[in-house]
Amino acid sequence: MKNLIEVKNIKKNYGKKEAVKGISFNVQENEIIGLLGPNGSGKTTTIGMLLGLLKPTSGQIFIDNLKLENHRIEILEIINFISPYIELPKKLTVKQNLNVYAKLYKVQNIEERIEYLSEKLRIKELLDSITGELSSGQKNRVSLAKALINEPRVLLLDEPTASLDPEVGDFVRTFLEEYKKEKKISVLLASHNMSEVTRLCKSVLMMKNGEIIDQGKPDDLITKHGRKNLEEVFLKLSRSKNEFN
Amino acid sequence: MSLTRIYGLFLRHFYLITRSFPRILDLVYWPTIQITLWGFISNFFATHTTYYNNAVGVILTCAILYDFLFRTSIGFNMLFLEEIWSRNFTNLFIAPMKIGEILTSLVITALIRSLIGLVPAVLLTSPLFGISILELGIFLFFLFLSLYIFGITLGILVSSGLLRFGPSFENIAWSTMFLLAPFGCIYYPIETLPEVFQKIAYILPLVYIFEEARNILINQTVDIENIYNAFIWNALYFTLSIILFYYSFNAAKNRGTLINMGE
Numbered sequence: 001m002k003n004l005i006e007v008k009n010i011k012k013n014y015g016k017k018e019a020v021k022g023i024s025f026n027v028q029e030n031e032i033i034g035l036l037g038p039n040g041s042g043k044t045t046t047i048g049m050l051l052g053l054l055k056p057t058s059g060q061i062f063i064d065n066l067k068l069e070n071h072r073i074e075i076l077e078i079i080n081f082i083s084p085y086i087e088l089p090k091k092l093t094v095k096q097n098l099n100v101y102a103k104l105y106k107v108q109n110i111e112e113r114i115e116y117l118s119e120k121l122r123i124k125e126l127l128d129s130i131t132g133e134l135s136s137g138q139k140n141r142v143s144l145a146k147a148l149i150n151e152p153r154v155l156l157l158d159e160p161t162a163s164l165d166p167e168v169g170d171f172v173r174t175f176l177e178e179y180k181k182e183k184k185i186s187v188l189l190a191s192h193n194m195s196e197v198t199r200l201c202k203s204v205l206m207m208k209n210g211e212i213i214d215q216g217k218p219d220d221l222i223t224k225h226g227r228k229n230l231e232e233v234f235l236k237l238s239r240s241k242n243e244f245n
Numbered sequence: 246m247s248l249t250r251i252y253g254l255f256l257r258h259f260y261l262i263t264r265s266f267p268r269i270l271d272l273v274y275w276p277t278i279q280i281t282l283w284g285f286i287s288n289f290f291a292t293h294t295t296y297y298n299n300a301v302g303v304i305l306t307c308a309i310l311y312d313f314l315f316r317t318s319i320g321f322n323m324l325f326l327e328e329i330w331s332r333n334f335t336n337l338f339i340a341p342m343k344i345g346e347i348l349t350s351l352v353i354t355a356l357i358r359s360l361i362g363l364v365p366a367v368l369l370t371s372p373l374f375g376i377s378i379l380e381l382g383i384f385l386f387f388l389f390l391s392l393y394i395f396g397i398t399l400g401i402l403v404s405s406g407l408l409r410f411g412p413s414f415e416n417i418a419w420s421t422m423f424l425l426a427p428f429g430c431i432y433y434p435i436e437t438l439p440e441v442f443q444k445i446a447y448i449l450p451l452v453y454i455f456e457e458a459r460n461i462l463i464n465q466t467v468d469i470e471n472i473y474n475a476f477i478w479n480a481l482y483f484t485l486s487i488i489l490f491y492y493s494f495n496a497a498k499n500r501g502t503l504i505n506m507g508e
Contacts (some may be wrong), residue, residue, distance in 0.1 A: 014501065048504040051339045076341035087332040089257060096260045103253025104340040146336070161261040 001028040003062075004154050004186035005021075005050065006083050010059030011050045012210075019045045021210040022059065027154075030184040032176075043190045046207070047156050050188070051081055062236050063154055076198030077105065082147040083158035087139070089133025092124060097131055098149060105150035117145040121175065137168035142171065148179070157189045161196060161228040169193075175201060194231040196206050204230070213237055246349065254350035258324055262358070272358060276312050276366040281349075283308035284374040302376035303462050304432055307455055309378055311368070311448050313363050313433045314392040314451075316424050320358040321400025322418040324351045329412050338503050344494060350406075352382050359396075381406050381461050385474065391454050391475040394483055399425075401486040405493035407415075411502050450478040 005027035012020040022040040027033045035043050048054035050061060052072045061068040088097045088159070089213055095114065102110040121141045126134060131142060140160070148150065149154065151168045161169040173196060180187055191197050198218045206214040206221075214237060218224040218230050225233045262268050287304040328334045337347070363484055378385060387456035392435045399421050406414040427444060429451030446452040497503045 045501070045503065048501065051497065051504075053335065053338060053503040054501055056494070064451070073341045076339060079339075081335075083335070086335040088336065089261065089327075089331045089333050091262050091264060091331075092257070093264075096256075096264075100253050100257040101336070103256060104250050104337075104342060105247050106341075128501060185349065186416060195327070239279050 001030070003027065004029050004064055005188065006060075006065075007046075008048070008060045008062075010046075010049060010056040010061060011043075012049060012054060019210050020049070020056075023205075023207070023210075023212050024059075025205055025212065025215070027186045027188055029153075029155055029186055030180065031203075032180060032187040032189055032201045034204035035190040035203035035207065036194075036204055036234055038190075038195060041207040042210040043207055044158065044200075045079070045210075047158055047188070047190060050156060051079065052076065062233065076148065077144040077153055079154040080147040080150060081150040081156045081158070082143050082160055084140075084156070084160075084162045088131050088143060088146060091128070092131055093128050094134075094145075095130055097142070098127075098145060101146050101149050107149055107151075113149060115144075117148055120179075121145050122171075136163050136164060140164055140168065140172065144175070151183070153183075153185055155187045156187055157187060157191070159191055159193075159194060160189070161191070165171075166244045169196070176200060194229065194234055195233040198230050206234070208237065213240075246343065246346055250340075250346045251350045251353070251386055254337075254342070254347065257356050258327070258354045258358075261327070262361070266430075269361065271321040272316075272362040273365050276316060276362040277369060279312050280305065280309060280370060281368040281373065284370060284376070284444060288374060302370075302374065302380070302493060303459055305370060305374060305376055306378050306381065306462060307431050307458055309363070309367060310388060310392055310455065310458060311426070311429070312366070313359055313389060314396045316359040316362050317355055317393055317396025318399040318403075318422055319419075321357040321397055323398075325404045325407055326418065329407070329415075335504060344491060346365075347380050348401065348490070351400075353401060357391065357395060371380075381458065384457070385468055387472050388458055391450060391472070391479055394476075395450050395454075396478045398482045398486045401483075401490050405486070405489045406495040408490070408497045408502060409500075411505065421480050424432055425449065425451065428452070429455060434459070448478065450482070465502065488507070 003026040005026050007023060009024050010020060011022045023046065035046065036141045039041050044062050045054060049056050052068055064078060066075055066125055068075055099110060099164060107113050114121060121144055123141050123145060126138055126142065136140065161172050166170065177200060189197065189201060201218060203211050203217050204215065204221065221233050225236055227233045227236060281343065284305050287302055288302060328337055367378055370378065381388065403418045405416055405422055428446045428449055430446055435446055435452055435456060438446055453471040453475040457468060460466060460468055
């Protein structure tokens with residue numbers, strides 16, 4: 001399997017503070033990898049560096065074999081991102097927003113793409129609605145449509161189901177599973193929802209204080225740490241003093 | 246440079262303006278009020294002072310020119326701030342847009358925003374005050390172009406500050422024009438300023454633009470050197486603003502401002 005994301009010993013310092021301390025990992029094609037860790041562990045900083053929003057202090061990032069430092073625009077064409085902390089312009093209709101982003105990503109057959117995504121994500125009836133007037137579940141699906149507008153080969157998800165009711169959360173997770181299977185994309189999923197991570201991720205990276213303190217398949221980690229589920233593993237590692245290095 | 250991407254970002258702001266009647270009203274309202282107010286002041290001075298009595302509308306013309314500058318600069322800043330307020334900033338900067346494409350799109354959109362406000366105000370001056378800004382002739386184009394470049398330059402400088410320092414720089418965005426206005430000699434000749442201030446004024450393109458507007462209207466002559474000087478200073482400041490924007494973008498990537506902007 002081909003590595004679509006290759007992270008080699010990246011560090012990020014803010015002055016004297018080390019936010020990310022030399023982490024390395026790969027994400028292969030058709031694979032969802034979970035990025036777990038308590039608040040302030042360096043997950044968002046890592047995602048920011050993968051998106052080219054943050055410059056690593058040292059280390060290298062390759063997306064689809066292209067070095068991010070030298071091929072930012074080409075890489076941004078095949079990558080996309082969703083987070084509850086960023087939104088689409090509220091005053092525009094859903095269709096206008098998707099149309100704008102389709103143009104920014106130079107999507108061919110825009111109408112067809114919007115039609116396909118709106119069908120798949122059940123937002124067809126929302127296309128003429130004002131984005132700011134949607135419920136959080138509807139906004140989430142619209143943001144997901146925006147994140148898939150360019151048919152990304154790499155998708156970065158930061159808390160994709162945060163604040164969603166169980167039904168919508170399950171719909172989004174099922175959609176992501178099917179979409180990944182169909183398009184063979186690579187997904188890096190940062191989440192605090194352990195059942196979501198267990199269900200979606202082939203493997204997880206546990207971060208703490210800017211380091212990867214453990215990694216492996218969810219079931220293997222549960223067995224290794226002698227816990228009942230991933231949430232208990234998470235709590236154990238979060239409360240530990242990095243003895244798993 | 247991709248025209249599709251430039252058009253895409255323009256479309257985002259076009260949709261925003263055309264969807265909202267209050268936004269269009271806001272664009273038209275302030276220039277109209279400003280020009281009407283200065284129209285009456287202009288009429289008063291024209292009938293009570295000898296300086297202006299052979300050039301009715303000098304003040305009004307300068308008010309229109311200044312308003313165009315103000316709207317262009319604020320318009321550019323607004324486009325940038327709009328992305329921060331709507332928490333769309335990160336989406337924009339993870340789209341595969343080159344900095345040049347973002348700037349080009351904002352420059353075009355800022356011009357259209359300014360013209361939406363300015364055209365109705367200019368059209369009003371003729372029936373209300375019997376004055377036409379077109380009296381400046383072909384040189385009107387050069388004066389407007391010069392003001393447009395300087396307005397955009399200020400917009401880019403302020404946007405650089407927003408990138409570098411984050412949303413806390415917003416207040417500066419609103420005050421830049423007010424800081425420069427006294428040195429621009431918009432409504433008075435440069436000799437009115439104290440000598441120290443005159444030295445500052447001479448390194449700004451504004452003084453050459455407004456001196457020339459008055460020169461054309463009062464003396465009915467054209468001093469090409471004023472227009473030339475305005476363009477030289479504009480070229481210098483515009484180049485510096487572009488360099489600063491790129492520098493701020495890289496600084497923002499180091500400091501993490503881009504990822505925290507919408508939060």
